[in-house]
Amino acid sequence: MSNPSVPIQSDPSAHSGVKALKCRECGRRYELLAIHVCEFCFGPLEVEYDYEVIGRKISRKSIEAGPVSLWRYKDLLPVLGEPTAGLHAGMTPLVRADRLGRALGLKNLYVKNDTVNHPTLSFKDRVVAVATTRARELGFTTIACASTGNLANSVSAHAASCGMECFVFIPHDLEAGKVLGNLIYKPTVVSVKGTYDDVNRLCSEIGAEYPWAFVNINIRPYYAEGSKSLAFETAEQLGWRVPDQVVVPIASGSLLTKIWKGFHEFTRLGLVDENPLLKVNGAQASGCSPVYQAYVSGKNHIVPVRPNTIAKSLAIGNPADGFYALDVVGKSGGQVEQATDSEIIDGMKLLAETEGIFAETAGGVTVACLKKLAEKGAIRPDELTVAYITGNGLKTMEALAGSLSQPVSIDPNLSSFRQIVNPKS
Numbered sequence: 001m002s003n004p005s006v007p008i009q010s011d012p013s014a015h016s017g018v019k020a021l022k023c024r025e026c027g028r029r030y031e032l033l034a035i036h037v038c039e040f041c042f043g044p045l046e047v048e049y050d051y052e053v054i055g056r057k058i059s060r061k062s063i064e065a066g067p068v069s070l071w072r073y074k075d076l077l078p079v080l081g082e083p084t085a086g087l088h089a090g091m092t093p094l095v096r097a098d099r100l101g102r103a104l105g106l107k108n109l110y111v112k113n114d115t116v117n118h119p120t121l122s123f124k125d126r127v128v129a130v131a132t133t134r135a136r137e138l139g140f141t142t143i144a145c146a147s148t149g150n151l152a153n154s155v156s157a158h159a160a161s162c163g164m165e166c167f168v169f170i171p172h173d174l175e176a177g178k179v180l181g182n183l184i185y186k187p188t189v190v191s192v193k194g195t196y197d198d199v200n201r202l203c204s205e206i207g208a209e210y211p212w213a214f215v216n217i218n219i220r221p222y223y224a225e226g227s228k229s230l231a232f233e234t235a236e237q238l239g240w241r242v243p244d245q246v247v248v249p250i251a252s253g254s255l256l257t258k259i260w261k262g263f264h265e266f267t268r269l270g271l272v273d274e275n276p277l278l279k280v281n282g283a284q285a286s287g288c289s290p291v292y293q294a295y296v297s298g299k300n301h302i303v304p305v306r307p308n309t310i311a312k313s314l315a316i317g318n319p320a321d322g323f324y325a326l327d328v329v330g331k332s333g334g335q336v337e338q339a340t341d342s343e344i345i346d347g348m349k350l351l352a353e354t355e356g357i358f359a360e361t362a363g364g365v366t367v368a369c370l371k372k373l374a375e376k377g378a379i380r381p382d383e384l385t386v387a388y389i390t391g392n393g394l395k396t397m398e399a400l401a402g403s404l405s406q407p408v409s410i411d412p413n414l415s416s417f418r419q420i421v422n423p424k425s
């Protein structure tokens with residue numbers, strides 16, 4: 001690993017590999033502006049790259065000489081100049097999880113630990129680093145988002161560190177830790193009496209009226225690309241290999257599709273050998289599982305649901321990229337699983353007790369679904385498997401109320417202590 005003080009090596013005048021925005025449905029191309037839907041067919045826009053140009057610039061060596069952050073993969077991210085926000089996001093630990101693996105009957109298991117991402121302890125710091133940098137390149141001075149919690153935390157922190165105006169919109173029933181994790185940075189926090197899906201719809205209307213960078217609406221094509229860094233880091237940290245199985249939590253479905261895209265870009269550029277085995281599995285809470293429902297019923301469209309789950313960060317009833325996530329799962333031969341609230345809590349506890357990692361409810365969803373996939377043989381014991389743990393448990397403490405044993409209480413003397421260590425003596 002390189003020295004973090006080494007400056008980012010890149011020549012801003014060099015021809016960039018970032019080409020255009022392209023409609024996922026009709027293929028029409030657009031300039032690299034703050035737009036996210038096709039004017040002709042309303043399909044979502046995605047960043048298109050010139051892999052010939054990127055291939056001439058990028059190598060394992062060039063990446064290894066880069067900063068210890070997701071910006072080491074800058075050639076594959078949709079910014080034109082140097083990063084100006086989120087300089088320390090990414091390069092979180094890939095933890096070999098032998099004790100969790102033993103509990104689940106898996107011999108080759110890793111956990112990608114984004115509970116310690118910088119600065120706000122969730123995977124959202126990746127997407128916000130990219131979105132904020134791009135928003136500033138486009139000249140925005142106000143940044144905003146519709147959030148299930150973690151996104152608002154990250155947008156608030158990045159806005160503070162860049163001196164930008166900031167509006168974050170959240171559903172009214174978020175966890176205390178997530179709300180406080182906005183307020184401390186002093187953005188305008190707007191609590192909306194409705195679900196995330198209501199918040200999102202409202203923000204689309206606000207975005208049409210105010211000239212703001214909504215990171216997951218008009219800046220979404222750039223924002224979403226930040227998630228690819230989870231695949232890039234995984235491959236690099238595995239010694240330039242693509243795993244056989246990944247398990248990814250689904251909210252809007254964007255993260256899952258971008259992990260797939262990231263592994264494919266690395267393969268296409270010859271940075272890793274192709275792994276035709278790679279299966280992408282999705283994880284949802286049963287209190288909000290529209291993608292799982294579509295998967296099990298064999299439909300290829302998503303029927304929106306009204307969320308009711310402790311996994312609030314994944315509580316999107318009408319997921320924007322749900323269809324594309326389903327498509328990736330199907331193409332790769334993976335599966336979608338779901339977990340009940342009590343299975344989510346058991347998942348959080350199992351991860352903590354075996355690996356010493358305190359994840360939020362979304363991490364509990366991932367572990368619970370990983371367990372089900374292992375139990376039914378969808379993941380075989382020897383397969384190289386990576387589970388994505390995307391947020392920190394200190395932000396969702398109320399989910400554990402009543403689920404943990406209490407401290408052992410003693411009087412301040414040795415005999416009182418001896419009794420609890422060896423009560424029979």
Ligand SMILES: *Cc1c(COP(=O)(O)O)cnc(C)c1O
Binds near residue numbers: 122150151254362390
């Ligand atoms: C936002 C979020 C996700 C999933 O994000 P999508 O890209 O919308 O599917 C997963 N885990 C956590 C903790 C999140 O905050």
Ligand SMILES: [Zn+2]
Binds near residue numbers: 024025027041042
């Ligand atoms: Zn189109």
